[in-house]
Amino acid sequence: MRHLHDVHPDDFNCLSTDKLRERFLLQGLFVPGEQHLSYWDVDRTVVGGITPLDAVITLETPANLAAGSFCERRELGIINLGGAGAVRVGETSYELAAKDGLYLGRGSATPEFSSSDAAQPARFYLLSYPAHATHPSKVVRHAEIEGLRLGDQSTGNARTLYKYIVPGKVDSCQLVMGLTTLSVGSVWNTMPPHTHMRRSEVYCYCELDSESVVMHFMGPPSGTRNLVLRDGEVVLSPSWSIHAGAGTGAYSFVWGMGGENQDFDDMDKAPMTALA
Template sequence: MLKTQSRYAIDPATAKTLDTDQLRDHFHVGGLFADGEISLVYSHYDRLILGSAVPKGGALTLDKVAEAGTPSILDRREMGVLNIGDAGTVEVGGKKYQIDNGEVLYIGMGSGPVTFSGNGRYYILSAPAHQTYPTTLIKLADARRVEMGAPETANERVIIQLLHPDVHPSCQLVMGYTQFAQGSVWNTMPAHTHDRRMEAYLYFQLPEEQRVFHMMGEPTQTRHIIMANEEAVISPPWSIHAGAGTSSYTFCWAMAGDNVDFTDMDMIAIGDLR
């Protein structure tokens, strides 16, 4: 079963007038990871598609998506698939890839239908592409690991870069995830923006009764959205994207836009936030 929806881009002046429900309607993505479903959100920020597939021991095939406007979703797109569940299999172009927890499968433009099977819980990201790069399983041993933060600032963490220029080429999709040490809860602080690229976060490995307060908005007009486990949030290019949890957690970050430079950030001093 395939479920799709669209989210339209809005400007920062409009965003600061929104109440809680309206903010969630535009930026919060819930209802992901339903058994037996592929669920996709087509964002008009850099045309990023994000979503999930949960075959629950069966098989689900992703092919035509009306919002993409092509016979098959990958005709003019690339895709990254992160498995946050048990080991599973993704079949692309007649080849099967076993994806373990925490691994990413990069799928190049023009690869045709994608079939998800097994007990994986697959997080899907797709962006427009201009050329084909090889479909590749990126294992944890291949990832670039960057350790940052400290216990005294409650942000001790490791950034695991999987779809990144130093690991595997892509047209514009960059992705990985950040894991926090026990007792650390602050992500992406000091905050930043990058007006040349949008971003999306998936929060996971968050205990069911805990929450993350996701910070967004212009630096002088911040707002928050409360996130539960396995929920995603869309971050516009003009917005900060940071957060603090009521416990430790992991989040997958993904970017699409003008470049693939992970360090292309416009930093915001903590004292300048409002």
């Protein structure tokens, strides 16, 4: 499991582009027939991708978690970004169609992942944080989520936000998770931008074709930098950083947060005039 350390905001602008990508970008999560996990010091975040083919893939328990099983002291959010698949947890099997989600509470048995058709494999995106209590596991069907329309076509940021793991829908200790899809013709997500000092955030960009990229902007509002992201790539956003992107084609992104506050609207807005 790859281990990434925190970066002080004073050091952020001293990083070269290569170092910026090394510290904040996760690539190669969705390799057919494999699982890949990364650990980020900030909020003790674990990010992963599992893409089963013909064989079942059992979630590993990396040695640096010092646990008997992955969910021994953790909660886990899963969203399927590929074809139909299933997650088996103990005696229970959860069938997940494309864009369906699953929350697994602390103490859950080690999950096993499978695809319904190896020719169109499931792509399970994983996000996990430490948990202080146990909450029931629960499936979230994308088709049953009432999307929240945000932004406006005139400013290029019309989008629909789908909340998967949020208070009032799925109880969790600190994990908050969802999916946002840009409207046709819009390019910007989360613009105007914001930070939130009480939690970090992780973006997984998805549903991009092979010719498209997202220019992801991050850093303090007064000193922003950009990263180029492609389909299935993940960017880490510490509490002091904005997180906003503009795409060259249609795309969606999974957003996930961990920290001391689960209030979705707890944001420190960065006015457009403050950006540099």
